[in-house]
Amino acid sequence: MNDDILFDALGPKAKARLRTVSILCGIVLLGLLALVLVKLGASGQLDPARWAILADGAMLRFLLQGLAMTLLVGVVSTVLSVAIGVLLALGRLSRKRWLSWPSAAVIEFFRAMPLLLILFFFMFGLPLLGVRVPIFWQLVLAIVAHAGAIFAEIVRAGILAVGRGQSEAGHAIGLRHWEVMTFVVLPQAARALAPALISQTVRVIKESSLGYVVGIAELLNNGKVLGEFSGDFIQAYVGAGLLYIVVNITLSRVAERLANRKKTLVREPS
Numbered sequence: 001m002n003d004d005i006l007f008d009a010l011g012p013k014a015k016a017r018l019r020t021v022s023i024l025c026g027i028v029l030l031g032l033l034a035l036v037l038v039k040l041g042a043s044g045q046l047d048p049a050r051w052a053i054l055a056d057g058a059m060l061r062f063l064l065q066g067l068a069m070t071l072l073v074g075v076v077s078t079v080l081s082v083a084i085g086v087l088l089a090l091g092r093l094s095r096k097r098w099l100s101w102p103s104a105a106v107i108e109f110f111r112a113m114p115l116l117l118i119l120f121f122f123m124f125g126l127p128l129l130g131v132r133v134p135i136f137w138q139l140v141l142a143i144v145a146h147a148g149a150i151f152a153e154i155v156r157a158g159i160l161a162v163g164r165g166q167s168e169a170g171h172a173i174g175l176r177h178w179e180v181m182t183f184v185v186l187p188q189a190a191r192a193l194a195p196a197l198i199s200q201t202v203r204v205i206k207e208s209s210l211g212y213v214v215g216i217a218e219l220l221n222n223g224k225v226l227g228e229f230s231g232d233f234i235q236a237y238v239g240a241g242l243l244y245i246v247v248n249i250t251l252s253r254v255a256e257r258l259a260n261r262k263k264t265l266v267r268e269p270s
Contacts, residue, residue: 050232054239066222074205077143085151110149118142135214158189198255
């Protein structure tokens with residue numbers, strides 16, 4: 001068995017069974033899709049006039065404005081989450097217990113908490129404490145608290161994956177511990193974890209859809225408003241969903257390219 005794979009290769013019988021199950025699942029899914037289309041057609045939802053809102057310039061601009069806000073929330077949240085994640089990861093890996101134990105507690109706490117509950121804290125909990133936060137930052141800080149803990153574990157795994165010899169070589173030439181981490185270990189970990197970091201960024205962008213809870217004019221919220229304005233809810237949400245798909249597939253392809261590039265570099269003979 002190769003080191004690249006997690007399981008043994010499937011035999012002829014297993015491949016045949018897998019092919020049969022895949023075909024049956026495909027038939028079931030096609031049947032369900034046909035049923036949905038029949039129901040939509042019977043209710044007039046497939047009428048071309050209803051889908052005209054997705055070709056209307058003003059309506060499309062409204063959705064794109066929501067997409068711009070979604071991307072802004074995603075970018076700001078990702079940058080802050082990565083920064084906090086790196087600090088938490090370094091704290092958890094610290095040899096000083098007064099730093100590693102609180103870092104581990106923070107990471108595990110926010111990883112276990114539902115994002116919506118964290119968002120409710122920033123929406124309703126902070127005002128009770130006399131702290132007022134703009135709605136944009138209510139959403140961003142909630143995402144950062146949740147995603148930062150996940151990024152911390154991703155970064156920690158990357159640091160631990162770097163060979164101990166790299167750190168020892170850095171110490172051997174007189175570098176301090178923080179210099180070894182900053183200039184030797186973290187750059188190698190970042191390159192190795194680029195696909196995982198991008199995949200988590202996709203998740204952050206999808207989590208920004210919770211902006212409708214706080215009333216931010218992001219993509220999902222604008223789709224909701226567009227549906228209420230036109231009366232074509234299905235079409236408006238389909239349009240918003242397509243924009244999400246385009247963005248997320250684009251980022252996923254970038255992650256795949258980085259992963260493939262990494263495999264190519266590793267397999268190239270020195």
